[in-house]
Amino acid sequence: MKTYPLPVSLADLLEGRKVESDRLEFKEGWNPAAIFRTICAFANDFHNYGGGYVLIGVGQADGQAILPPAGVPDTQIDRIQRELLQYGNLVQPPYFPLLGIEELAGRQILVLWCPGGQNRPYKAPEDITAREKRYHYYIRHYANSVVAKNGELRELMALTATVPFDDRINHQADLDDLTLPLIRSFLKEVKSDLYARSARMPFTALGRQMAIVDGPEEAVKPRNVGLLFFSEAPERFFPGTQIDVVHFPQGAAGNRIEEQIFHGPLHQQLRDALQHLRNLVVRERVTKLPDQAEAVRVFNYPYPAVEEALVNAVYHRGYDQREPTEVRVNPGSIEILSYPGPDASIRAEALKGERILSRRYRNRRIGEFLKELELAEGRFTGIPKIRESMRRNGSPPPSFETDEGRTFFAVELLIHPAFAQAHDEAHDEAHDEAHLQLSEVERRIIRTLGERPKGVPEVAAALGYRGRSGHLKKAIDRLDKLGLIALTLPDKPRSKRQQRELTARGRNVLDGLPSDGDAVG
Numbered sequence: 001m002k003t004y005p006l007p008v009s010l011a012d013l014l015e016g017r018k019v020e021s022d023r024l025e026f027k028e029g030w031n032p033a034a035i036f037r038t039i040c041a042f043a044n045d046f047h048n049y050g051g052g053y054v055l056i057g058v059g060q061a062d063g064q065a066i067l068p069p070a071g072v073p074d075t076q077i078d079r080i081q082r083e084l085l086q087y088g089n090l091v092q093p094p095y096f097p098l099l100g101i102e103e104l105a106g107r108q109i110l111v112l113w114c115p116g117g118q119n120r121p122y123k124a125p126e127d128i129t130a131r132e133k134r135y136h137y138y139i140r141h142y143a144n145s146v147v148a149k150n151g152e153l154r155e156l157m158a159l160t161a162t163v164p165f166d167d168r169i170n171h172q173a174d175l176d177d178l179t180l181p182l183i184r185s186f187l188k189e190v191k192s193d194l195y196a197r198s199a200r201m202p203f204t205a206l207g208r209q210m211a212i213v214d215g216p217e218e219a220v221k222p223r224n225v226g227l228l229f230f231s232e233a234p235e236r237f238f239p240g241t242q243i244d245v246v247h248f249p250q251g252a253a254g255n256r257i258e259e260q261i262f263h264g265p266l267h268q269q270l271r272d273a274l275q276h277l278r279n280l281v282v283r284e285r286v287t288k289l290p291d292q293a294e295a296v297r298v299f300n301y302p303y304p305a306v307e308e309a310l311v312n313a314v315y316h317r318g319y320d321q322r323e324p325t326e327v328r329v330n331p332g333s334i335e336i337l338s339y340p341g342p343d344a345s346i347r348a349e350a351l352k353g354e355r356i357l358s359r360r361y362r363n364r365r366i367g368e369f370l371k372e373l374e375l376a377e378g379r380f381t382g383i384p385k386i387r388e389s390m391r392r393n394g395s396p397p398p399s400f401e402t403d404e405g406r407t408f409f410a411v412e413l414l415i416h417p418a419f420a421q422a423h424d425e426a427h428d429e430a431h432d433e434a435h436l437q438l439s440e441v442e443r444r445i446i447r448t449l450g451e452r453p454k455g456v457p458e459v460a461a462a463l464g465y466r467g468r469s470g471h472l473k474k475a476i477d478r479l480d481k482l483g484l485i486a487l488t489l490p491d492k493p494r495s496k497r498q499q500r501e502l503t504a505r506g507r508n509v510l511d512g513l514p515s516d517g518d519a520v521g
Contacts, residue, residue: 001081023052026060033127040124041138041145045116048364056110071107166225166363182230190372225365240322243273300419305389309411312382313338341406453501
């Protein structure tokens, strides 16, 4: 039986990072009867969590791995591989987990990666080694593999031949639409053992190992999740796969609207949009009190709440719909909208409570990748974290809204009371900022960046410079030091996609500047 490197590191599995405990099963030794019940349950993926992992050679106590591991003796490995093939054919329909062999503390551990199957529901014998076999459909209940009965069995039957959209094969795309550098960058970031081998592996083998391609050898095609994360322009295949950040400085009824659209691989557009919000929207206010040593620090919107809300929208939206994820920045609130709404298994009134339980996940593979990148945790922990972040900041509680048909999901974050008067005072603040001693070149830079973010060459062209003159560089450096402009990708200062954009303070200055046709003082 062929072996594969793991998509996540062994250390992450053993320590319960990136993969939840109920997606892990530790077995001290090879026990095919119990192990194949668990394999069947992971293959059925009843909750669309993304399957799970069985670690053979590792004991457990209270759900935690016992280390150092017992390991699997060398003399047993060939036999276990043969029996995995033999017994995998006895599952109906046949199902074969991916096998990885890892070493820890001088002991070998077998890791069975069991992704959610494409042909569910699956059933397996109660004891796969018995002469007389009694078949059952198994599902996961927390950290246990149990027989599906009554309503759960009917629900599992209803999932026949249904695969979440992000895990389906895309017959309109080809392998050339996946980009190897994006794949290798991802593997390097998540510290996968697959990274070292990916440079010399056949591309199809790499795609199969990551479960981002599927199909017969003569017609291998990408899965949707592969195109969403590892194609340069996923919107070619899924129109509306973008994040629109729309600013309404004068409110929704005002005449001024500023829009920034983020395209590209799913995780990259998410990170870029978050950085944009952090640079231009999130502000901190520090108040020193006479009777205490520590100053009081509050934010207009706590960044963790903004991050969780947007990550949740990207994670749980429907990519078979053409509506983008939208962030509306109003004078007194931020609204984040995604389409469609929550799964019908989540009651509308539950959105007002502290704990939310979902019976079904729309995007099992998107969630898996976001969790490996440490952008998401899953299991609807995001909503409680949003509430807690707003509470700790002293902000009004957030609101969550959907409709009866679950056509949309909206999160509203209200501005902190300490910033609530800022909108009323905006004109005075803009007037004060306008009295900064800015040169004509600096004012022109602010005006051109007021249209939209631009790279330095584009700024130079807009101002009539043929190249990056020293005069222009000094002006940009000064505006940066004054906090009027910022990098759009601060973590990647030398990126080819790097641009400059106005900060919140820079927009205040822009509001107070005379128009191009007016005299400049």
